[in-house]
Amino acid sequence: MPRMSIYLGVGAIAASATMPAVAAVQTLISTVGVADASGRATIALNFLNVGDAVQHFELPPRLVADLAVGDRHTAVTLERIGSATPQTLAAGSFVRADYSASLPNGADRATLSLASGAAFALSLPKAGRDAQLAVGKPAAPLIPAHDPSAPVVVQQSFNSARADTGNAFLGNLSAYLPIYAAYGPGTSTAAKIQISFKYQLFGTAGATGADRSWIDGLTFAYSQRLYWDLGAKSAPFRNVDYNPELIYIVPAPVRLTGVAFGGRGGIAHESNGRDGTASRSTNYVYVQPMATLPIGDYKLSVGPRLWTYVGNLSDNPDIAHFRGNTGLFAEIGQDNGLRVSTNTRLNFASGKGAVEAEVSYPINRWIKSLNLYVFGQGFSGYGENLLDYNRHANRLRIGVGLVR
Template sequence: MRFHAAFARLAFCSAPRPSLPTPFAPFAQTSRTARAIRLSALLAFPALYGEAHATIAMLQPAREAAANQPLQITILYSADDAKPLTITVPPTLKMSLTSGEQAPQPLDLVREPGVPDTLHLRPGQFLKVRFSAPWPASARGQVRLDPVGFDASPALVVINRGKEQDAVAQAEHAETQATTPAQVATAAAVVAGPTGDAISPPGDSLSSTGRGLFSHLSYYEPMYIAAGRNGDTNARLQLSFKYRIRIPDDLRSKSLVDNLYFAYTQTSIWDLSADSRPFRDTTYSPQLFYYVPDTGWRSPFFTRMGFSAGIAHESNGKAGTDSRSINMPFIRPTWEFGDLTANHLTVSPKIYYYLGTSNNPDIADYRGYVDLLVKYGSPDGWQLATTVRKGTKHWYGSVDTQFTYPLAKVLGSAWGGYIWVGYFNGYGEDLLDYNNRQHWIARIGYSISR
């Protein structure tokens, strides 16, 4: 995808350009013009030449930037074809930079030397003016740049603080200056790296779909509430998130510390038939694990492989004979097959072992040692996800199936979340009754993520 974007930029660069008088010719190089984000406003200037209009555009900066190189924003001024135009260029450009959970901070970019305060444009002529400033030391990972004082779309840039940042910066520059498809492909390969573009790191194949509130926080297991009836009426409610403990200098890092997560999932069975409608049981599950959504391993048999490994705790927070508690070290490879932007298959077995099962020593008889998750669907369409467990004795086990469909496709784009339809049959929907088979039940509800 990066190659196609870069090649489009190359094709644009080969188009004829307006001739410009010196000393402004250096500002007219259009290698980044295909990155332009057009402003919606047209500014009118009552100049000596009569009324004329200028279009102002902010060119998109490099998608990945080296931390030791200054942030550079280019503004493109262009005149319409009516009359000559005089434009006043400000000495600084104000931006707002948002990084992670930090509050937005102001950033003043200084106009490059040698550019006069006033530019004179002939009809149809355009000029580029660059503004720059050092990256703040606190800016890490993907940052958002919002223009202040003029109407333009924000820009997203990934800051690379890794050892290879100089090579990345040189490759970005080479890509924008490329004049042949071979040069574009070579530069794009350096920027993209071995396991994907840093601005678009591998998707989170294990977790539910959605963007977290902060850069460290994201969804983990699906989050939903749904109700159904079979003998009695009950609801199932689940909350889940994961937190990336450290944002790495390079978002493609595979090191242990850079990919360490804390996760928490809480699942409750809510008895809506009983008096006072109590929660029948709640499972609390904190986890600590290593996780990469893309290991970089490639095969003709699968599109992408992810991997996680860690330890999980599950308990229902009760005392006495109702107490349930287990600890489970686990590993979880995840394979994805097909086009990840369309309907595709995901297979993810979670293999674990039990530690500390004094309250429920026979849990493996009903739950086994593997959770096999199989998903099929597309990111923006329907999805069917099924988790199968097989106990070590008899035919004990369970089937948990969840179908989701974007609510926006039913009620309009203003709506978020998903329609959720679930089916459960077998043992262990909650910890309290892991060894008692409940009625199969189908539920319908709403999910924030899937």
Template sequence: MRRPLYLSVTPRLRPRSMALALCSLALLAPTMSQAAISVLQPPKRIDASKPLELTLLVSEDEQQEQSYTLPPTVLVAASADMIAPVQITLTRVDGSGAESITLKKGEFRKVRYQGSLPDRLRGMVRIEPIGIDASPVLVAVVRPGPNQPPLEPGPTLLNAPLADSGSKTAPVAPSASVITPGTNAAASATAPAAEDILSNGNRLSFHEPMFFTVGNSGDNANAKFQLSLKFRLFMPDDPRSRGLLDNLYLGYTQFSLWDLGAPSAPFRDTSYRPSLFYYLPDLGIHNSVVSRVGIATGLEHESNGKDGAESRSVNTYFVQPTVNFGNLNDYHFTLAPKAYAYLGPTRDNRDIGAYRGHLDLKLAYGKPDGWELASTIRKGQRSNTGSVDTQLSYPLSRLIPGTAGYLVASYFYGYGESLLTYNQKERAQFRIGYAFWR
């Protein structure tokens, strides 16, 4: 078997470099059958008070002679709990440009890369290569206090000395094929998207936005909040499966308006939305304009749990494609129209389609690790009905390291902010608050 190409991390960089280097660990994982490239698992805990150095070991055990091009930089993505991936560039220490080496069978070459980890990434940090087919690694980032001793590394393969025998290299042989690790795919196509990591990485995950906001409209202080999760019923043997059962989800969303200005501060209205739906985040459709297309379709029930004159309920069948334009890890545009048909009797709100319509047009422009402006537009069948609900959000961790989630400002105008008032035009409402997921 061919000897793998190892990456080892040794404390020699600035604190931020740790995740970058670790990221590079993943970057150099096996992507081509010809290249012996793999990642050596870093220590479980990384001391952020120490600099970090990444060492790449390029070796050749199969070909009599093989040329490699060492890139001046490698790109990785690092993320933490509830924090979107951050793209980080690691720079080769021993040269600024691309360097070609030729290895004969049994020879190897050590190469070092360095980078910086943003201070806002804390706790368990996930590091994933970009452009290289390698599994991500998880490390616990430790930042010792001023009166605490630095973290002592435990015994790992990272601390084992690398033999120098056979480390000689020869000039580039024109006849040898050249392999460049990490250049077999475009970064924008292989970078882990925030949606994949944060909202679809586990069996139980985020669904729709989760937030708590407070505002004052017409001397009426009020709060608006929403909880939303989804649960994957079956985990397939093959993650690429597009089968019905393999991608079937149970969803639950709860939305409330809280009247803070009234005596005893009652809840003005609460709606409950269980759902059963089929969901594929990526249909494999992409070109020079469209970067990703996903689909969700299924059944949804919504009711406010009240009786008598204030009782509201509705059942729908919906189809919602999601189309992304641009690099998913940079500023990009998202279009997600949700079309729905009302099912069965609607005794409590027979004319809901006249005010709510049959389509929610969701638009968003932003960056996972930056600003995002998102808006949901509804147009009722009746003239001059409908609503606009807009949110502007920004990652809190970029302002206060160690935190997660988003600062959010929202604006609502139109009919039916809650199910109870679907046929009433609301006063324009501005609120600010916090979002767990946007």
């Protein structure tokens, strides 16, 4: 993995102490390296204590940075690799920790900066070739001056009354399916909200090569889809689908041809939590290989999906007739631009199925620092939700997304 030393300040954070003392912990980048042209960078940070001793200093699980390419800005999350326990940081000492961040391909120059304003300049990797991160002139002083009279400032990865300290495994939690809220009038499910996450059960998130074990791919995932009838009296949720999964994820290393092969498979449960005639429930086992390749500044991903239903289907015994057991995922887009994805499913025997398309675009391309996506969605076919698995519907919605 190409690496280079970058002794350059990217910001300052301070850790609180249990005694009334002045403490200031500053963050320095020690090294930056990327393994391949996928743009996943490993960033080594040094947390240097230039004040009094800090008791129970804990490495932040995440730091948010701004990546500027020309006049375009994108929020980049630096995620800590591995767990950490609170420790005492003596005056003048430092502790090192590795973080990872996803950086886009195809740009010549970029600037990465923290909320404090400190930054550094670098060259992003070109698509389809080994990534080489090159450092330009520092955009911030090496070590900001420390004012002994300044109060202690605590910077958490999330600003809230309850600090996210003491959660050693928070780095194993990540996005899974898109998270969004979208609205389209004229139907009984005018609004749709989707929440989704996954959690790596074993090992360290982001580990690669010899640091990764085969069992690290075992993952728990959960998605929830809420269908909201905003046009009805009291605006009830017409249906809510709950979808936990136990899956195995195969990482996608980039081959010499530039194509990355990976995939996932597992067992999933889906139900709507209702009783009586409105009850719906199903279990299925699936497998989905995935291939991703660069096309200019874009990435194309394709993944066929096969599944079979298992267990009790008494709530919806003919669900396979309408929802099928084969599907295809296809997506093309940029990390920092337009992205279009489609999901299809089909029963070849009955000819029934569905197609769902999603399009998204980062709002911060228009409004700086607004970390949302414009999100559009269209659906046509059977079974958008479990309650209506045997009903044909057409939906068109637009809204905002947090994850795509």
